[in-house]
Amino acid sequence: MEGVQQMIAGVGYDKVTISMETKVYPVIWHEDRVLLIDQTRLSHEYAIVEIKRYKDMARAIATMIVRGAPAIGIAAAYGMYLGARDIQKSDRDGFLAELKGVAEILGNTRPTAVNLFWAIERMLKTARETSVSVSEIPQVLLAAAQQIQAEDLNTCQAIGDHGLAVLPKTPEQLNILTHCNTGSLATAGYGTALGVIRSCKAAQRLGRVYADETRPRLQGAKLTTWECVQDQIPVTLIADNMAAHCMKLGLIHAAIVGADRIAANGDTANKIGTYNVALVARAHNIPFFVAAPLSTVDFRLQSGEGIPIEERDPKEVYQIGSTAICPPGVEFYNPAFDVTPAELITAIITEHGAVAPGDLKNLMVHQC
Ligand SMILES: CSC[C@@H](O)[C@@H](O)C(=O)COP(=O)(O)O
Numbered sequence: 001m002e003g004v005q006q007m008i009a010g011v012g013y014d015k016v017t018i019s020m021e022t023k024v025y026p027v028i029w030h031e032d033r034v035l036l037i038d039q040t041r042l043s044h045e046y047a048i049v050e051i052k053r054y055k056d057m058a059r060a061i062a063t064m065i066v067r068g069a070p071a072i073g074i075a076a077a078y079g080m081y082l083g084a085r086d087i088q089k090s091d092r093d094g095f096l097a098e099l100k101g102v103a104e105i106l107g108n109t110r111p112t113a114v115n116l117f118w119a120i121e122r123m124l125k126t127a128r129e130t131s132v133s134v135s136e137i138p139q140v141l142l143a144a145a146q147q148i149q150a151e152d153l154n155t156c157q158a159i160g161d162h163g164l165a166v167l168p169k170t171p172e173q174l175n176i177l178t179h180c181n182t183g184s185l186a187t188a189g190y191g192t193a194l195g196v197i198r199s200c201k202a203a204q205r206l207g208r209v210y211a212d213e214t215r216p217r218l219q220g221a222k223l224t225t226w227e228c229v230q231d232q233i234p235v236t237l238i239a240d241n242m243a244a245h246c247m248k249l250g251l252i253h254a255a256i257v258g259a260d261r262i263a264a265n266g267d268t269a270n271k272i273g274t275y276n277v278a279l280v281a282r283a284h285n286i287p288f289f290v291a292a293p294l295s296t297v298d299f300r301l302q303s304g305e306g307i308p309i310e311e312r313d314p315k316e317v318y319q320i321g322s323t324a325i326c327p328p329g330v331e332f333y334n335p336a337f338d339v340t341p342a343e344l345i346t347a348i349i350t351e352h353g354a355v356a357p358g359d360l361k362n363l364m365v366h367q368c
Pocket of ligand 1: 192
């Protein structure tokens with residue numbers, strides 16, 4: 001299939017390249033455009049979507065072609081550049097006003113992952129503070145987006161190292177349960193929770209990964225298992241309601257998840273179902289870790305109560321493929337995230353070390 005080009009009818013993207021290549025960088029800057037791995041098609045199909053306009057980037061984020069908090073931030077940063085390069089205004093105020101409009105459209109895509117707003121804000125600040133001429137601002141923004149992406153890769157590797165240091169010391173190799181997808185696909189590469197798992201494997205301490213399927217979008221089943229297969233990480237797929245049973249049988253030594261937004265007190269919003277994992281882990285005395293970059297911490301929020309929870313299309317709940325799984329007349333609720341209270345979290349693993357949720361505030365000085 002390599003090199004086959006095709007149009008996605010009616011979606012507005014330039015073109016899609018299908019290939020069997022398995023390198024996992026979800027966002028790639030190539031010549032004059034951004035290439036995204038289409039995460040809605042994995043694991044059955046590896047497709048690349050080309051993005052040349054910021055509105056297409058906004059649509060790619062909203063439709064989850066690119067997803068996962070850090071990857072959303074990186075994609076939005078490139079979206080800011082794409083928007084900037086199309087701005088016709090030559091006066092600084094006019095240019096910045098239009099750039100703010102680009103920021104609003106990109107920011108209106110997904111409300112929970114704070115990395116989106118963090119990246120957009122950082123790009124706006126870069127544009128405001130640069131001393132170059134207006135015509136040169138887009139180039140400065142391209143460099144800033146590339147910088148955000150490069151930093152995230154280093155950040156994930158640091159999270160992996162710090163995570164490895166706090167994993168339980170067991171005589172046998174560790175079996176780790178994870179929820180959703182927090183791997184290369186969700187970041188610049190390597191991953192957060194899955195990054196810790198990669199580091200654990202590199203240290204020859206990993207037994208296997210238990211991947212929750214992660215209803216309704218199935219990021220665990222479709223994306224995490226795919227990444228594990230690419231990298232020969234032993235993986236067992238389980239349905240979301242099997243975690244307690246597996247823990248009771250002694251199959252799991254630790255649970256590690258990612259985060260979309262962490263409040264200053266350590267309350268953590270992550271993919272719906274994470275809270276269940278934390279509760280069953282506590283019931284079985286199993287450590288429950290959150291792995292995330294500091295860009296995922298929203299120090300303006302004192303607790304998780306203020307975290308906006310995205311509600312998505314109810315079809316994600318009532319349909320499997322195109323088949324409805326319940327009779328007409330049923331009501332639906334489809335929150336995409338839940339908030340795990342800090343007291344259920346053993347430690348939050350960041351690029352600056354692993355801390356108890358109560359000590360997260362000490363890391364605020366490192367946030368840029
Ligand atoms: C390193 S990714 C951390 C989180 O973003 C991840 O766990 C998650 O909840 C992703 O949600 P998604 O809706 O797929 O964007």
